[in-house]
Amino acid sequence: MGVGIEVQNLNAWYGSNHTLQDICLNISANQATALIGPSGCGKSTFVRCINRMHETNPIARVTGTVRIGDVDIYKDAKPVEIRRRVGMVFQRPNPFPTMSIYDNVAAGLKLNGYSNRRALDEIVEKSLRNSALWDEVKDDLRKKSGASLSGGQQQRLCIARALAVDPEVLLMDEPASALDPVSTSKIEDLIFQLKAQYTIVIVTHNMQQAARVAEQTGFFLNGRMVEFDTTHKIFTNPSDKRTEDYITGRFG
Amino acid sequence: MSAAPPEIRVNTEMAAPQQAGSGDPAAKSAEPSEVRKYLLSRGNSAFGDRAFHVLMVLCSLTIFGIVALIVWQLVLRSQMSWHAFGLKFFFQRFTDPDTHRSSFWDPIGQQFSALPFIFGTLVSSFLALLLAVPLAVGTAVFLTEMCPKILRGPLAFLTELLAAIPSVIYGLWAVFILIPQLREHVNPFLISKFGWSGLFDDTNPTGLGFVASGIILAIMILPIISSLTREVMTAVPHSQREAVLALGATRWEMIRMGVLRNARIGIVGAVILGLGRALGETMAVTMVIGNSAEIHKSLLSNGASMASVIANEFAEAVGDMHLSALIEIGLALFLVTIVVNALARVLVWAVTGGAPRQAH
Numbered sequence: 001m002g003v004g005i006e007v008q009n010l011n012a013w014y015g016s017n018h019t020l021q022d023i024c025l026n027i028s029a030n031q032a033t034a035l036i037g038p039s040g041c042g043k044s045t046f047v048r049c050i051n052r053m054h055e056t057n058p059i060a061r062v063t064g065t066v067r068i069g070d071v072d073i074y075k076d077a078k079p080v081e082i083r084r085r086v087g088m089v090f091q092r093p094n095p096f097p098t099m100s101i102y103d104n105v106a107a108g109l110k111l112n113g114y115s116n117r118r119a120l121d122e123i124v125e126k127s128l129r130n131s132a133l134w135d136e137v138k139d140d141l142r143k144k145s146g147a148s149l150s151g152g153q154q155q156r157l158c159i160a161r162a163l164a165v166d167p168e169v170l171l172m173d174e175p176a177s178a179l180d181p182v183s184t185s186k187i188e189d190l191i192f193q194l195k196a197q198y199t200i201v202i203v204t205h206n207m208q209q210a211a212r213v214a215e216q217t218g219f220f221l222n223g224r225m226v227e228f229d230t231t232h233k234i235f236t237n238p239s240d241k242r243t244e245d246y247i248t249g250r251f252g
Numbered sequence: 253m254s255a256a257p258p259e260i261r262v263n264t265e266m267a268a269p270q271q272a273g274s275g276d277p278a279a280k281s282a283e284p285s286e287v288r289k290y291l292l293s294r295g296n297s298a299f300g301d302r303a304f305h306v307l308m309v310l311c312s313l314t315i316f317g318i319v320a321l322i323v324w325q326l327v328l329r330s331q332m333s334w335h336a337f338g339l340k341f342f343f344q345r346f347t348d349p350d351t352h353r354s355s356f357w358d359p360i361g362q363q364f365s366a367l368p369f370i371f372g373t374l375v376s377s378f379l380a381l382l383l384a385v386p387l388a389v390g391t392a393v394f395l396t397e398m399c400p401k402i403l404r405g406p407l408a409f410l411t412e413l414l415a416a417i418p419s420v421i422y423g424l425w426a427v428f429i430l431i432p433q434l435r436e437h438v439n440p441f442l443i444s445k446f447g448w449s450g451l452f453d454d455t456n457p458t459g460l461g462f463v464a465s466g467i468i469l470a471i472m473i474l475p476i477i478s479s480l481t482r483e484v485m486t487a488v489p490h491s492q493r494e495a496v497l498a499l500g501a502t503r504w505e506m507i508r509m510g511v512l513r514n515a516r517i518g519i520v521g522a523v524i525l526g527l528g529r530a531l532g533e534t535m536a537v538t539m540v541i542g543n544s545a546e547i548h549k550s551l552l553s554n555g556a557s558m559a560s561v562i563a564n565e566f567a568e569a570v571g572d573m574h575l576s577a578l579i580e581i582g583l584a585l586f587l588v589t590i591v592v593n594a595l596a597r598v599l600v601w602a603v604t605g606g607a608p609r610q611a612h
């Protein structure tokens with residue numbers, strides 16, 4: 001079951017670059033939330049703060065509160081525990097080049113000592129089916145390496161890898177930016193199904209996509225969150241002029 | 253969502269894209285520019301290119317030539333021993349007809365076999381790898397993944413400094429510091445705790461032997477293995493580490509799956525280079541291995557390596573056959589090095605060939 005995410009006064013830095021400034025928002029459980037905004041406005045940084053990935057960068061710093069369910073992730077938990085609950089699909093696909101497709105998907109489970117082979121087989125197949133990759137790779141699951149796939153296939157492999165560990169929250173940073181329209185719509189269908197079980201945060205540059213999959217949408221600009229509301233409101237009647245400009249393409 | 257997707261207003265007033273790169277608007281003047289004239293005056297430079305090509309081919313041929321010359325000399329000068337012993341040179345053991353003592357190497361009796369030296373070289377080198385590889389990889393992991401940034405440079409420098417020490421200094425250090433320590437503390441401990449395995453016999457009170465040379469070699473090959481390992485580990489992209497971390501990996505799991513796994517081919521390469529150095533290392537080994545042409549199961553017994561016997565006996569060889577036998581050992585060392593490298597390549601292939609490789 002998904003859990004809600006509550007963000008209060010989140011600030012993040014890369015060195016002296018104040019990348020996120022006083023972000024506050026509530027992400028509801030079992031819904032998809034879209035984050036939109038121009039390139040470099042801090043969307044990726046924001047998602048990376050939700051699973052404490054931001055702090056793996058040596059020059060990065062973060063302050064503020066993020067609660068996932070009733071856990072204050074920066075106070076009450078170790079990064080490892082958080083990341084086991086919060087799956088992530090990165091903006092750039094990063095499959096493991098030395099592992100087979102099968103091992104790539106099973107990596108998260110094997111890492112945590114899960115070794116029931118029959119169950120693993122099932123999970124791998126299910127995850128690959130969900131990420132719309134199964135039909136393309138089912139014949140060389142163990143023969144081909146993760147890096148031998150095309151960019152879009154790699155991205156779907158990374159989605160499968162994130163799904164395999166059955167997270168409560170799924171962070172997707174532009175999961176469809178390298179995909180063709182058919183795979184994209186498969187991924188969108190998937191997001192629709194997954195909402196029943198997961199809380200999904202999806203960063204996207206594709207307004208239609210945000211409109212199609214997300215209940216809520218947040219608009220980021222220059223490290224601040226300008227507006228956060230239901231997707232319907234954001235796209236039909238935004239309260240901030242800057243949101244409207246961005247959505248209508250008049251931005252800048 | 254049950255509601256129909258909200259409509260999106262699309263801006264239709266976008267400016268038409270500029271026609272970029274469709275030619276220089278300024279009309280081309282009939283007269284070519286200064287730069288153009290200069291470039292035209294240079295011709296096609298075919299001669300220079302050709303000369304460069306020939307030069308490079310010559311350079312690489314020189315290397316082949318030198319190697320071929322070495323092999324040829326070794327083969328030529330070892331003819332005598334080769335004709336006398338043939339292939340048996342590499343595995344025979346004689347019994348002296350008068351004393352009935354069996355031996356491998358008897359310059360006075362003109363009987364020679366390379367077996368104990370091949371054995372000594374392989375045993376001390378593999379012992380060195382056994383000690384050095386975990387240490388070197390551990391050092392590299394610490395330096396790249398865990399060490400505070402300010403300490404990284406100095407510590408890496410210190411490990412690399414080990415490579416700059418001449419091997420005779422290692423030998424001296426071993427003779428004065430390491431050997432006494434081994435003799436008094438380490439060897440008795442090994443004998444009492446692991447004597448049952450037969451690998452540590454209490455028959456050699458000197459402290460010299462395979463363990464000593466293994467340790468000294470380990471220290472000598474540590475820097476090359478660890479600095480190369482560090483290099484390949486740093487080359488693993490950060491996104492691989494993040495990918496593993498995002499799956500909920502601990503730091504160790506991240507290093508194992510995200511870093512070492514991606515770097516494994518490079519690490520095997522580093523180990524091969526270390527092994528290459530260990531096989532040929534002469535001075536320090538000669539000073540600590542004990543120099544006796546015997547084969548014992550015990551790692552604490554004296555031995556000799558191919559390089560050490562050449563260094564020890566070449567200058568005072570008794571007769572042509574002795575000299576010829578030593579040169580044949582040199583040739584054998586050459587071959588062993590090649591075989592080990594080939595084996596290592598097979599190993600790399602086995603490690604990576606079964607499992608998927610990098611993107612093709």
Ligand SMILES: Nc1ncnc2c1ncn2[C@@H]1O[C@H](COP(=O)(O)OP(=O)(O)OP(=O)(O)O)[C@@H](O)[C@H]1O
Pocket residue numbers: 014017019037038039040041042043044045046057091
């Ligand atoms: N690794 C980094 N080191 C230093 N600065 C960074 C790093 N990553 C991002 N930044 C800076 O942080 C700011 C926000 O970057 P972020 O990646 O969050 O943008 P984004 O909204 O995801 O953009 P895009 O839509 O292009 O992916 C940018 O100004 C960028 O320069």
Ligand SMILES: [Mg+2]
Pocket residue numbers: 043044045091173
């Ligand atoms: Mg981004």
